[in-house]
Amino acid sequence: MEDISNIEKDILNLILDNIYNGVYLADGEGRTIYVNKTFEEMSGIPLRDLKDKKLYDLVYKYKYFTGSATLIVLQTKKHATATYRTITNKNFLVKGKPIFDNNGNIKYVVNTIWDLTNIIYNDSIDLDTVKNFKLPANNLISSNKRMNDVIDMAIKIAPTDCTTLIMGETGSGKSLLAEIIHNLSPRKNFPFIKINCAAIPESLIESELFGYESGAFTGASIKGKKGLIEMANNGTLFLDEISELPYHLQSKILFFLQDKEFIKVGGQKPTKSNVRIISASNKDLYKLTKEGKFRDDLFYRLNVVTLHIPSLKERHEDIPLLTKHFLEKFNIKYNFNKTISEEVIDLFIKKNWEGNIRELENTIERIVLLSKTEYIQLEDIKRLNIDNILHNIKNTGKLQDILNDVERQILQTEKISGKTTREIAKTLGISQSKVVRLLQKHNIM
Ligand SMILES: Nc1ncnc2c1ncn2[C@@H]1O[C@H](COP(=O)(O)OP(=O)(O)O)[C@@H](O)[C@H]1O
Ligand SMILES: [Mg+2]
Structure with missing residues (x-):
């Protein structure tokens, strides 16, 4: 922007501050350079809080945002979309775009932002x-x-x-x-x-x-x-x-x-x-x-x-991103600090994922819960044998808990395979309403 005259700068600012979307500009190291007024207004976060801070720190250290399109763009060198929540409790959809210099390195990441925040609906009727x-x-x-x-x-x-x-x-x-x-x-x-x-x-x-x-x-x-x-x-x-x-x-x-x-x-x-x-x-x-x-x-x-929507196997590049995303989600949920080896991610990239993102998500939740070490490696996955539900059953504890676990895993596997409740009922030889009840009981969607 060095060679732009002052008048042109004023016009640029006028445009940027008055467009409907938020705009968030970061440099090739993920450092915040600029946000427009629309972004300040929709997020309630002023530029001075963000300026010169790295997105990595804004997400992981200061917790301003629960995620970042910029970080995905820097990692993949491609356009990326992410939705996340801000510290001010807003939900945003962000599309990030890399701008390259002559050497093919990312010079800027330009993010366009839509506000997804809604006022939670409340209705006394039902x-x-x-x-x-x-x-x-x-x-x-x-x-x-x-x-x-x-x-x-x-x-x-x-x-x-x-x-x-x-x-x-x-x-x-x-x-x-x-x-x-x-x-x-x-x-x-x-x-x-x-x-x-x-x-x-x-x-x-x-x-x-x-x-x-x-x-x-x-x-x-x-x-x-x-x-x-x-x-x-x-x-x-x-x-x-x-x-x-x-x-x-x-x-x-x-x-x-x-x-x-x-x-x-x-x-x-x-x-x-x-x-x-x-x-x-x-x-x-x-x-x-x-x-x-x-x-x-x-x-x-x-x-x-x-x-x-393309299936997960048609978008391999999303698998490492999603794996890390879910790892983080379940680390937070269960209060762990587990990491995953590159070999495991490679295995995931090759896997078929018939149940798509839901299956990946469920798999990672199980691994996070059941792996005994902090650093999850190929051997842990093999030991957990994610394709065989019976291997996942903890054979300690009360009979009722074990049965419950088996029930949940069977239903989860059936649901992941894409069957309707009617089809699951037929397979398992129980009524459809029982299937519906069990899915609700185990919170399987
Ligand atoms: N692009 C994505 N990034 C992160 N999570 C996703 C993405 N797409 C789906 N999910 C998650 O995967 C699970 C399955 O998605 P869902 O919308 O229920 O699939 P479908 O309705 O097609 O069966 C949900 O937990 C959802 O939040
Ligand atoms: Mg659905």
């Missing part, structure tokens, strides 16, 4: 249901080109109301992305409500979604009940595993998408709700329509914009 369907706050990181393109697209369509379909293998980040889209939209201070169409028994989905009028059926509450569509008013309804929505309810959702109104179970008159629909599927919906298992008219309605 707080428990809303709470149950809210996703835990989780951070997204990626330096993969395709994933960054998907995020760019998500940023573009988020402020619109357009119906969005997210496709991707189980555990690849569909739910996380849906929540980010909601938090990037003007609807972010209204509810984000998630319903997993595969987890709720068929007989209950209709009344969960649409609610019922008083006395709609025996056992129905006298007051009637609001459905999730009504509770999501002004917000976003996330229909997860939409392929599992029973055929007759597919038409009811289609009518809702067309008219923005619906009729409660046992009701006569239509109710209105202003809801944006995001749906997700790990099955090929197009193929299902060809097989007559999914209504094609609904498919075309849902699929105004489709975001395809």
Whole structure:
């Protein structure tokens, strides 16, 4: 910026301070050079607190941020996206871009920032249901080109109301992305409500979604009940595993998408709700329509914009990043200070990860919990034999604890393999409602 005249500098500052996004500039060593006014305002952190400090220290020493796109860019020398929380309790989505000098070294990292912070929704009507369907706050990181393109697209369509379909293998980040889209939209201070169409028994989905009028059926509450569509008013309804929505309810959702109104179970008159629909599927919906298992008219309605999340094996470069990210997460959670050898990371890069990021996350949690040494090496992994659940069972302690552990691991393995609750029920020879109960008991999502 040396040869810019003063007038041009003023104009540059005027622009930078008045654009909608936060801007955060760091040098090739990760030292903070500049943030714009928008960043100061949205974070509540003044430039003077950050200037000349290294991102590494801001994250690990001063704890200003729980993560950093700059650090990922410096590590991978590529564009990167990260979401994180600030010390002032804000949630940010950051896209970082490297600027290279003539020798191919990173000279600057330019970060563009979006505010994902929302005011937590509180509703006295059915707080428990809303709470149950809210996703835990989780951070997204990626330096993969395709994933960054998907995020760019998500940023573009988020402020619109357009119906969005997210496709991707189980555990690849569909739910996380849906929540980010909601938090990037003007609807972010209204509810984000998630319903997993595969987890709720068929007989209950209709009344969960649409609610019922008083006395709609025996056992129905006298007051009637609001459905999730009504509770999501002004917000976003996330229909997860939409392929599992029973055929007759597919038409009811289609009518809702067309008219923005619906009729409660046992009701006569239509109710209105202003809801944006995001749906997700790990099955090929197009193929299902060809097989007559999914209504094609609904498919075309849902699929105004489709975001395809690449599977973890299609983005190897994210594996070391994610491994370190989760290692840190579980070190904090369990109060450890464990590290992982490069050999283990290499093994992870080669692994197939059918359960994608969820499987990687669960694997690291188990390793952190069960490894006996601080420094986790290949032998530890072999000893833990992560592919064989029985080897993970601690054979000490009370019988009930051991059985509990086995139960949890079996369900986790089934869920990771991408099966629906209906399919798990069939495999294990138990009822679907029991599967749902057990998944809830063990907190498996
Ligand atoms: N890019 C990412 N970076 C970090 N964590 C991620 C990322 N994508 C997904 N996760 C985590 O992986 C797990 C599975 O993601 P989720 O969105 O539930 O997958 P899906 O809905 O596709 O099954 C969650 O714990 C989520 O927070
Ligand atoms: Mg999901």
